[in-house]
Amino acid sequence: MATHIMYASTVRGLLVRGTLTGLIAGLFASLALSFVLGRAGRFSPRVTAALTAAGALALVYLVPFPPAVGNPDTIGQRTTLFFLMILLSVLLGVGAIILGRLLAHRTHPAGTAAAAPQPASALG
Structure with missing residues (x-):
């Protein structure tokens, strides 16, 4: 009986x-999407959400790898380096986005891609 109670509490936990x-995770994803929506170009909300999720996956999950099994005396140092790597990865990703926007603005002062010629107005 005690094993059943312990198992149930473990599953509940x-x-x-x-x-x-x-x-x-949903809170952070919604905050990131609400920040990026409308600022990342002329994408639909669905495409913007997919790009935001893919960027977050690449920045936070794929770049830094957690500390591996090794010497137990260095676990504190490896854990600190792991979290510093996550922070560095996020900062470099944000820096790359800012740099890309600055370079895009420098290339096209209107902040858009090379605009197509506008038709002449009939009124003047």
Whole structure:
């Protein structure tokens, strides 16, 4: 009987932790999307959401790898380096976006791609 209660509480704890993790991830994703929406070009909201999610995956998940199993005396140092790598990855990603926008603005002063010629107005 005690094993059943311990198993049930473990499953319940995992369910609560998984739910909270999903809610927090959704919160950050919605904040990032609301910041990027309308600023990342003339994409539809669906495409902007996909690009934001792909960029976040590349910046936060693919670049820094967590500390591997090794010497237990250095776990604190490796964990610190891991989180510094995540911070550096995010800062470099934001810097690349800012630099790209500055260079795009420098190339095309109107802030858009090379505009097509506008038709002459019939009124003047």
